[in-house]
Amino acid sequence: MSVPGIALAVEGLTLRFGGLTAVDNVSFEVREGEVLSLIGPNGAGKTSAFNAITGYIEPARGEIRYRGARLTGLRPNAIAALGVVRTFQKTSIFAGQTVRGNVAIGRHLHSRQRTLAILAGLSSVAREEAQSARDVGDILRFVGLKSRADTTAASLPYGELRLLEVAVALAAKPTLLLLDEPVSGMNPVETASFMKLLGEIRGRGITVLLVEHDMKMVMGASDRIVCLNQGRIIASGTPGDIQGHPEVVRAYLGSKYVAKK
Amino acid sequence: MKRALTALWLLFLASIPLWLTDLYALHVLILTGIFIIAAMSLNLLLGYTGQLSLGHVAFFGIGAYVSSLVSLGFEVHLLPNWVVSLEPKPVWLAMLCGVALAGLSGWVIGRVSFKVRGAYFVIVTVSFAEVVRLVALNWVELTQGPMALNNIPALRLAIPGVAELAFLRKSANYWLTLIVAVLCYVLIRRLVHSRAGRAMVALRENEPLATSVGIDVTHYLVLATVVSAAMAGAAGVLYAHYVRIVDPDVFLFIYTVTMVIMVISGGKGTQAGPIVGGLIFGLLPDVLRAAAIKPEIQWVIYGVLMILIVYFLPEGIVPAVRRWWQGRARTAATP
Numbered sequence: 001m002s003v004p005g006i007a008l009a010v011e012g013l014t015l016r017f018g019g020l021t022a023v024d025n026v027s028f029e030v031r032e033g034e035v036l037s038l039i040g041p042n043g044a045g046k047t048s049a050f051n052a053i054t055g056y057i058e059p060a061r062g063e064i065r066y067r068g069a070r071l072t073g074l075r076p077n078a079i080a081a082l083g084v085v086r087t088f089q090k091t092s093i094f095a096g097q098t099v100r101g102n103v104a105i106g107r108h109l110h111s112r113q114r115t116l117a118i119l120a121g122l123s124s125v126a127r128e129e130a131q132s133a134r135d136v137g138d139i140l141r142f143v144g145l146k147s148r149a150d151t152t153a154a155s156l157p158y159g160e161l162r163l164l165e166v167a168v169a170l171a172a173k174p175t176l177l178l179l180d181e182p183v184s185g186m187n188p189v190e191t192a193s194f195m196k197l198l199g200e201i202r203g204r205g206i207t208v209l210l211v212e213h214d215m216k217m218v219m220g221a222s223d224r225i226v227c228l229n230q231g232r233i234i235a236s237g238t239p240g241d242i243q244g245h246p247e248v249v250r251a252y253l254g255s256k257y258v259a260k261k
Numbered sequence: 262m263k264r265a266l267t268a269l270w271l272l273f274l275a276s277i278p279l280w281l282t283d284l285y286a287l288h289v290l291i292l293t294g295i296f297i298i299a300a301m302s303l304n305l306l307l308g309y310t311g312q313l314s315l316g317h318v319a320f321f322g323i324g325a326y327v328s329s330l331v332s333l334g335f336e337v338h339l340l341p342n343w344v345v346s347l348e349p350k351p352v353w354l355a356m357l358c359g360v361a362l363a364g365l366s367g368w369v370i371g372r373v374s375f376k377v378r379g380a381y382f383v384i385v386t387v388s389f390a391e392v393v394r395l396v397a398l399n400w401v402e403l404t405q406g407p408m409a410l411n412n413i414p415a416l417r418l419a420i421p422g423v424a425e426l427a428f429l430r431k432s433a434n435y436w437l438t439l440i441v442a443v444l445c446y447v448l449i450r451r452l453v454h455s456r457a458g459r460a461m462v463a464l465r466e467n468e469p470l471a472t473s474v475g476i477d478v479t480h481y482l483v484l485a486t487v488v489s490a491a492m493a494g495a496a497g498v499l500y501a502h503y504v505r506i507v508d509p510d511v512f513l514f515i516y517t518v519t520m521v522i523m524v525i526s527g528g529k530g531t532q533a534g535p536i537v538g539g540l541i542f543g544l545l546p547d548v549l550r551a552a553a554i555k556p557e558i559q560w561v562i563y564g565v566l567m568i569l570i571v572y573f574l575p576e577g578i579v580p581a582v583r584r585w586w587q588g589r590a591r592t593a594a595t596p
Binding site: 075077080081085086092093094096101104105106109113115119121125128129168169 | 452457462463474
């Protein structure tokens with residue numbers, strides 16, 4: 001049973017790729033409504049942990065539960081249906097579709113259309129499509145892509161592409177959103193506005209698990225931070241705890257980061 | 262405006278048998294129409310889910326054989342004392358059986374290949390078509406093998422005591438083909454403009470992202486295969502009761518290739534694509550023949566035209582024309 005207040009519980013997660021142990025006996029939990037960041041140097045196992053939580057790789061050992069339901073062994077689409085939705089580290093969109101079309105695909109789980117009704121051309125399907133169009137419009141307004149609705153996704157500038165990825169994930173109405181380096185490659189202005197958006201996502205009651213290298217963003221946006229190094233947790237706590245943690249400074253932040261402060 | 266244009270276009274197509282006196286030309290149009298239905302069905306898989314079914318002719322042939330056998334009746338000795346026989350059934354029922362069995366085989370292919378994509382999906386479908394062809398060729402007791410099934414009855418629709426309509430004339434077969442083609446077009450249109458169609462496109466464009474937002478891609482791949490196979494089966498059914506002879510050559514690989522050419526040249530993933538491509542490559546051989554060009558030159562022209570289209574319009578004719586049209590409208594808007 002899940003302890004009240006805990007959304008995602010990861011227990012003893014171990015991931016192996018051949019002889020390499022990418023994640024070794026990692027346990028952490030994400031509380032309802034918080035923003036938890038996973039940080040650590042490249043190869044620490046952050047994205048691998050993401051892939052395990054969302055069902056893209058099978059863990060060698062360990063349990064992952066979301067609101068009491070076991071996620072291990074489920075396929076990604078079943079995990080999404082439980083409200084756990086992710087974005088990808090490498091920009092991942094439906095490139096040939098319009099911005100509007102991308103978000104409409106993201107809304108898949110919440111569109112109620114039976115195949116036979118579609119083939120029969122029932123009016124309920126048309127009504128549902130109209131509802132879908134309104135929902136898509138709301139989401140585009142929320143992330144600030146409304147003016148781009150009819151642009152082909154492939155022709156968006158990079159910063160907007162990353163926003164579109166979040167819009168697609170939001171369309172699936174997640175209760176836990178996993179963001180994999182959402183601001184990598186963004187300029188400082190874009191990053192600042194993304195942090196504002198992240199605040200608004202929180203405001204909607206969505207729990208966020210974040211992987212990010214931009215320390216300004218991580219320190220500013222997270223409630224708690226878990227730091228991984230070589231597949232193990234070396235520290236966890238509030239941004240304040242982490243910044244001063246000697247292990248984290250040595251393995252990841254570097255002494256310059258501390259000196260700068 | 263758009264609706265009126267569609268109605269006019271349909272009216273024109275429906276009026277063709279009333280003024281076209283050349284029966285051979287009408288015959289070519291019927292066969293082209295049947296091929297266009299098959300190409301539209303292939304486009305649902307290739308154009309929307311992005312999976313190339315290179316054994317699509319199997320569904321066409323299954324539709325043709327099943328419908329013929331149910332309308333002719335058969336008797337096969339499966340074991341020394343186990344005989345399966347079927348009395349001849351009305352043609353409309355046989356036709357439905359043909360479509361249903363083609364759809365069912367599509368379901369099997371979809372399930373079997375639920376994890377294979379790209380080249381592996383191609384191999385599964387090609388193998389399936391070859392297996393079905395060999396069965397049709399060698400199970401002589403059921404299919405007559407190379408001797409072919411002949412005397413296949415034409416469709417008769419009767420309202421008891423009122424009228425009877427026999428689809429013996431070319432004009433009647435033309436209209437039947439047109440109705441089935443329009444029906445398939447409408448069904449595909451509904452499908453692609455729905456949640457299901459978006460899921461298929463999502464599978465084509467980015468499968469990991471599609472699953473991340475909860476799309477059960479296997480389910481939609483199977484759905485697309487079933488609908489596509491049933492429609493290819495419908496084309497086969499029309500063929501069998503129009504030509505009224507079916508032999509194992511209906512499973513020849515060249516027919517699948519023809520369908521692929523029609524879809525790719527017209528523009529895969531667009532609804533008009535297979536129709537435009539189908540008209541060009543369905544009518545071209547006969548147009549060239551009518552122009553009394555030497556046979557060997559005819560096929561050279563066919564091949565060169567195909568290469569030119571694929572080389573200069575890699576996305577196909579319909580998307581290219583659409584882009585040109587939009588570009589023209591834009592330059593007209595900004596003087």
